[in-house]
Amino acid sequence: MQETLMTGVLMGLVATLALDLWALLLARVAGIPATNWGMVGRWVAHIPRGVVFHDDIGAAGEIAGEKPLGWAFHYVVGVVYGVALALIMGPAWLAAPTLLPAWVFSILMLGFGWFLLQPGLGVGVAASKTPNPMKARALGLIAHTVFGIGLWAGAVI
Template structure:
């Protein structure tokens, strides 16, 4: 069991790193910006007080280390997802990873963003209160595709160790 969990954690980190590489590459495009994990850090900070949904996370009480907390939670969620994927797929998948389960799982995980995090930040279900929800949703699907590629690629790298 421990072997599955540590491999899942590493796979989750790998997936998250590739997702971030994509985000940084995208930010170099005209009209795009660097990822800002501070609002996510503020959201996680307020969870301890029992507040899940905010009208606007920007209006919520700031937290001094919210950017660092946002990055940490971003990676912790990636680690958790990697562990869940490995526990679902099992040792046989780790011995012979295939792309499709990693990609499907990564796409499914966007539901947490669309139906928990985004409404929690005050931007609506699946970013419905943003100026261009379709763009936000499409970019989310692309980002989670990169997460899936990273999950798979890391599993392949771990297989050979």
């Protein structure tokens, strides 16, 4: 069990790092801005105060340390996803990991972003309040594909 958990942690860290490298590449090559983890940290910090959904997270009260909190949340979620997949798939899959389960799992996890995080930040369900919702959704699908590849790569390592 301990080996499964440790492999899950590694999977989550590798996948989250892959996602961050993908975002960096998109920012440099295509000019697509990376996620503002400070706003995510602000959202996380407001949850214990009883506010989950905002009309505009930028208009919510600023929180000291929101950027590091957002980054920490990002990596904790990635690790939780890695551990969850390792536990779901078990030792047999971890001994010979295949890409498809990691990819399907990562696409399913996109639901948390679409139905919790994005409405929480004030951009609507599945980015429906953004200037180009379909572009945002497509980028999310691609990002989660990269994350799934990272989960698989972490399992292979």
